Amino acid sequence: MSTPADDPVPDVPEVPDVPDLPAEPVVIRGDGLVLREWTEADLPAMSELFDDPAIAHRTPLASPFDAAAARAYLDRARATRADGTRLQLAVTEDGGAPLGEVLLGSLGTERPAGAVTLGYAIGGAHRGRGLAPRATRLLTAYAHDSLGITRVRLQIEEDNAASVGVARAAGYRLLADVPPVAAEQKGRKYLLKAWEHTAEG
Numbered sequence: 110m111s112t113p114a115d116d117p118v119p120d121v122p123e124v125p126d127v128p129d130l131p132a133e134p135v136v137i138r139g140d141g142l143v144l145r146e147w148t149e150a151d152l153p154a155m156s157e158l159f160d161d162p163a164i165a166h167r168t169p170l171a172s173p174f175d176a177a178a179a180r181a182y183l184d185r186a187r188a189t190r191a192d193g194t195r196l197q198l199a200v201t202e203d204g205g206a207p208l209g210e211v212l213l214g215s216l217g218t219e220r221p222a223g224a225v226t227l228g229y230a231i232g233g234a235h236r237g238r239g240l241a242p243r244a245t246r247l248l249t250a251y252a253h254d255s256l257g258i259t260r261v262r263l264q265i266e267e268d269n270a271a272s273v274g275v276a277r278a279a280g281y282r283l284l285a286d287v288p289p290v291a292a293e294q295k296g297r298k299y300l301l302k303a304w305e306h307t308a309e310g
């Protein structure tokens with residue numbers, strides 16, 4: 110005879126306790142940076158920053174990244190911000206000119222725990238100044254402290270030394286036991302390794 114204790118425990122999917130993104134524009138300040146949401150006025154700067162061979166090679170961003178690509182990118186950023194699945198922030202020093210981008214993706218309460226990802230790209234003229242490590246630390250802290258996201262992940266190609274440097278400098282650790290994820294962009298196949306930062310540090 111079966112008793113309640115013998116019944117199999119239903120497979121309850123693990124979901125993160127991620128509150129909705131705030132309705133008002135997000136601004137995150139610290140470490141000499143102001144992270145703010147993209148605006149219409151940023152369109153010309155977006156083309157200057159993102160029409161770049163390293164960004165074309167390492168990210169899904171369009172190449173060439175011309176005015177039409179910038180328009181489409183801003184429109185998509187607004188749509189995914191509105192549906193609560195992505196938060197894309199311009200990296201600035203004073204709230205003005207954008208120098209790059211840092212983003213949280215795969216947000217939303219329907220996502221499996223551990224799926225929230227962070228990404229970054231810095232314009233070629235602004236690299237090597239610690240912008241990405243600082244922006245990543247700020248946005249990671251915001252994810253933990255303001256959005257209640259316990260785990261944030263990066264997905265990095267093994268030979269992307271600058272990005273691995275960002276991960277290390279921002280306190281992420283390589284998840285050696287998580288198999289690399291196969292990706293394909295612009296006809297190039299590659300493997301992405303997972304790095305993680307937890308709210309506990």
Ligand SMILES: CC(C)(COP(=O)(O)OP(=O)(O)OC[C@H]1O[C@@H](n2cnc3c(N)ncnc32)[C@H](O)[C@@H]1OP(=O)(O)O)[C@@H](O)C(=O)NCCC(=O)NCCS
Pocket residue numbers: 163164167168229230231232235236237238239240241242264265266269270271272273274275278
């Ligand atoms: C990756 C990227 C965002 C780094 O931005 P950045 O602001 O220039 O970062 P920095 O170079 O100032 O800092 C990165 C860290 O890696 C180190 N680093 C940078 N280039 C490196 C290299 N070629 N080899 C080893 N370490 C490197 C830096 O010394 C720094 O570490 P530190 O803080 O301990 O000194 C930028 O190179 C970029 O936009 N690349 C193209 C897009 C991309 O690859 N995005 C990430 C996809 S996963």
